[in-house]
Amino acid sequence: xxxxxxxxxxxxxxxxxxxxxxxxxxxxxxxxxxxxxxxxxxxxxxxxxxxxxxxxxxxxxxxxxxxxxxxxxxxxxxxxxxxxxxxxxxxxxxxxxxxxxxxxxxxxxxxxxxxxxxxxxxxxxxxxxxxxxxxxxxxxxxxxxxxxxxxxxxxxxxxxxxxxxxxxxxxxxxxxxxxxxxxxxxxxxxxxxxxxxxxxxxxxxxxxxxxxxxxxxxxxxxxxxxxxxxxxxxxxxxxxxxxxxxxxxxxxxxxxxxxxxxxxxxxxxxxxxxxxxxxxxxxxxxxxxxxxxxxxxxxxxxxxxxxxxxxxxxxxxxxxxxxxxxxxxxxxxxxxxxxxxxxxxxxxxxxxxxxxxxxxxxxxxxxxxxxxxxxxxxxxxxxxxxxxxxxxxxxxxxxxxxxxxxxxxxxxxxxxxxxxxxxxxxxxxxxxxxxxxxxxxxxxxxxxxxxxxxxxxxxxxxxxxxxxxxxxxxxxxxxxxxxxxxxxxxxxxxxxxxxxxxxxxxxxxxxxxxxxxxxxxxxxxxxxxxxxxxxxxxxxxxxxxxxxxxxxxxxxxxxxxxxxxxxxxxxxxxxxxxxxxxxxxxxxxxxxxxxxxxxxxxxxxxxxxxxxxxxxxxxxxxxxxxxxxxxxxxxxxxxxxxxxxxxxxxxxxxxxxxxxxxxxxxxxxxxxxxx
Numbered sequence: 310x311x312x313x314x315x316x317x318x319x320x321x322x323x324x325x326x327x328x329x330x331x332x333x334x335x336x337x338x339x340x341x342x343x344x345x346x347x348x349x350x351x352x353x354x355x356x357x358x359x360x361x362x363x364x365x366x367x368x369x370x371x372x373x374x375x376x377x378x379x380x381x382x383x384x385x386x387x388x389x390x391x392x393x394x395x396x397x398x399x400x401x402x403x404x405x406x407x408x409x410x411x412x413x414x415x416x417x418x419x420x421x422x423x424x425x426x427x428x429x430x431x432x433x434x435x436x437x438x439x440x441x442x443x444x445x446x447x448x449x450x451x452x453x454x455x456x457x458x459x460x461x462x463x464x465x466x467x468x469x470x471x472x473x474x475x476x477x478x479x480x481x482x483x484x485x486x487x488x489x490x491x492x493x494x495x496x497x498x499x500x501x502x503x504x505x506x507x508x509x510x511x512x513x514x515x516x517x518x519x520x521x522x523x524x525x526x527x528x529x530x531x532x533x534x535x536x537x538x539x540x541x542x543x544x545x546x547x548x549x550x551x552x553x554x555x556x557x558x559x560x561x562x563x564x565x566x567x568x569x570x571x572x573x574x575x576x577x578x579x580x581x582x583x584x585x586x587x588x589x590x591x592x593x594x595x596x597x598x599x600x601x602x603x604x605x606x607x608x609x610x611x612x613x614x615x616x617x618x619x620x621x622x623x624x625x626x627x628x629x630x631x632x633x634x635x636x637x638x639x640x641x642x643x644x645x646x647x648x649x650x651x652x653x654x655x656x657x658x659x660x661x662x663x664x665x666x667x668x669x670x671x672x673x674x675x676x677x678x679x680x681x682x683x684x685x686x687x688x689x690x691x692x693x694x695x696x697x698x699x700x701x702x703x704x705x706x707x708x709x710x711x712x713x714x715x716x717x718x719x720x721x722x723x724x725x726x727x728x729x730x731x732x733x734x735x736x737x738x739x740x741x742x743x744x745x746x747x748x749x750x751x752x753x754x755x756x757x758x759x760x761x762x763x764x765x766x767x768x769x770x771x772x773x774x775x776x777x778x779x780x781x782x783x784x785x786x787x788x789x790x791x792x793x794x795x796x797x798x799x800x801x802x803x804x805x806x807x808x809x810x811x812x813x814x815x816x817x818x819x820x821x822x823x824x825x826x827x828x829x830x831x832x833x834x835x836x837x838x839x840x841x842x843x844x845x846x847x848x849x850x851x852x853x854x855x856x857x858x859x860x861x862x863x864x865x866x867x868x869x870x871x872x873x874x875x876x877x878x879x880x881x882x883x884x885x886x887x888x889x890x891x892x893x894x895x896x897x898x899x900x901x902x903x904x905x906x907x908x909x910x911x912x913x914x915x916x917x918x919x920x921x922x923x924x925x926x927x928x929x930x931x932x933x934x935x936x937x938x939x940x941x942x943x944x945x946x947x948x949x950x951x952x953x954x955x956x957x958x959x960x961x962x963x964x965x966x967x968x969x970x971x972x973x974x975x976x977x978x979x980x981x982x983x984x
Contacts, residue, residue: 311335334359343377350386357381365390371434391434395426399438402445412453416446417461423468427475433483436475440494443468447501454606457502459510465502466520469495473519473573481577492577493639496597496666497632504567504601504608511565521570527554528563537568543594544619545570553612557604569599575668581640583631591626591641594618599666610664618657618669627659630666641668644821647747660747682918689922690739697732697925700933704728707942715791717938722795723774724932726802727767731925734763741829748818753829758814761831761841765806772848773798779855806844813840 312334319327334356336342341357355361355377363373369390376384398419405412419442430436443465450457457465472495475481484491503522506513511526521539535549547568557564575593582591598616602609618625627646634640646661648669657669704725712718741756748754777794817823817837824832831838933939 341379341381343381343383346383352383368393370396388432389434390432391438392426392429394422395430395435395438395442398422398426399442399445402442402449405449406445406452408452412449413455416450416455417457417464419446420457420461420464420468424464424471427468427471430472430475430480433480433487436472436480436484437488437491439468439472440491440498443498443502444494447498450505451501455505456507457505458507459513462503462506462510462513462522463515465499466515466517466522469499469571470517470520473571473577477576485577485579489579490638492574492579493630493632496571496574496578496599496630496639499571500569500599500601500666503569503599504565504603506565506567508563508565519572521572522567524565524567526563526565535566539568539570541570541572541596543596544617545596545598546617546619547598547600548615549600550613550615553614554602557602557609557612562604564602564604567599567601567603569601570596571599572596578630579635579638579640581635581638583634583640583642583644586626586628586641586643593668597630597666597668600664602664611662612664614661614664614667616659616661616667618659625657625659625669627657627661627669628667629661629663630668649746682915685915685918686922687739689919690735693922693925694732694735694739695925696929697728697735700728700925700929701725701732703929703933703939703943706946707939710942710945711936711938718791719777719794719798720774723770723777723798723802724928727770727774728925728928730763730766730770730802731928734760734767735922735925737763738830744829746824746829748821748824750829753824754814754818756829757824757831758810760829761813762806762810765809765841765844766803768845768848769806770798770802772851773801775848775852775855776801779858809840809844813837 312332315331315333317329317331319329336354336356343352343355343357343361345354346352350363350366350373352361352363352375355375357377357379359377361375361377363375365371365373365388370393371389371391373390374387376387378384401410401415402419404410405415423439423442426435427439430439481491488494503524506524508526511524513522513524515522521541523537525535527535533551535551535554536547538544538546549566554564572595574597575595578597580591600614602612616627625648626643627648628641628643629646630639631642631644632639634642645663646659646667649658649660659667659669661667704721708721712721737756737759741753741760744750744752744756746753777798813831814823817832822832823837824830825838831841
């Protein structure tokens, strides 16, 4: 005999037929089975690989299942048993939402029984049924536009407090395994019902370990600002400016403002993160703040709110719970919210342009703000600015001496523009922390755009210098016309970075991904920062190719390219220039890209800060003062002494190539004729 499945058709007049499958399992001698178990429920002998079923205890409805493994060992018990009284409340709430019954009378009755049911909930099914009951009650109240008295609202808050206090492992975890959005369902139901208090019951204050609510009613005249604070951990304060409330008061309409704090709820919400937050797991402060405004029977969702979350570490992300994300299951979103820097304070200040359920996300891998790192940045930028000013002064003294030939002119013209761009960028970056952050601050947007453009221009001028050197490397005896090359260098050095900075602003600002949270600099998570790092690393790569090509030609000189001695001198000059520029700029931002990784330690941040802020010092030392021609000019200027004629410099090498290009060409032609 084999296992069989029988189907029973149940028919009743006036009702649709019901078809129920019934499985019959045949146990034969030698089959592996799980033994009978009567420890809690009665589990009969069950064949391996099959699921045993048992009825729920009295006052419960549903089925209890238990799997018998292939080795004859019982698996864990899976119960779908739900309290019968809770199921009755669920059915009544569902009928009210469907339009049957009287919500004004029945909703308070059901709410009065919810605290007791929440206290007796003992299974994931009880929890899910309780949450569904609250969801349908909220829909019924919103649909019928009824108002609740303070007694009904207290019952709701007591039930909510008990639900938030339920054991996470035995109830919430198993319930979320079946419905991951269970926490979002609770939040939507509570924030809908909490703002339905009758006007005559205002002001209303209620406090429990996990639930704190304050509701106030305002007439046409109200205080300058609405502010409220909660003694939570971390401490929480909220404020709504008067200019956000003024447009709501029309024709003497009264408005009610309800502020609700739900502790532990943020840990029960699914880890869904909207655009701009990435896929990383964030830490939350342990609470959610819900603020709602009602004018008459109309709810308002727009309005400016300022929140201070105390005792937060790291870089905060101000967010709200958007119920429309992830196919209606909800997720954290930062749209319309901006973090404001609070220097020297562990408080995270959030500014949002709408009203809903707020919280703050903290990345567990974010490098915390360290005063030493900020001080190092300021000192390094100050030293870089001072060094760049000294470099400009040196060029003012020796310019006519070091640019006596075209190649030297192109090289030092590019370096001078790099100095000017880096000086302006460092000055702007040093002053940016003193500006009010956020996309609503024109000064912050302007500073970010200028820093982006000027730092990019620094690297594009480095690229222009590399291309000129590469041309001299490939075409040693070809002279570059100044009136053609210099305009091309200006276009490459300024127009290209201006276009990149403008496209980045136009692309990422409307999406709220242009500015970093609480800073006047490019956002590293949305992708705006990569429009800077990407071109920088590409330019470094081009310089690396030119350097490799120079070394190959140095190791394998060709007779057709000119005298070996002259060619070797020119290649050495190219290598010197690239060996100075590539480590200073390329290594710095290669390390800067590594600091964008979330699990990076604080050490790369310190190394990057030192290299980045001292770029002006490096340019002064290696790009200017170590040039032998500059040194000779400075000696003549200050010491009135003739430098030794045997001194060799990069500019001298480049001048030597040009000054002897004619003689080199004649020699090459003589060599060709002799061959």
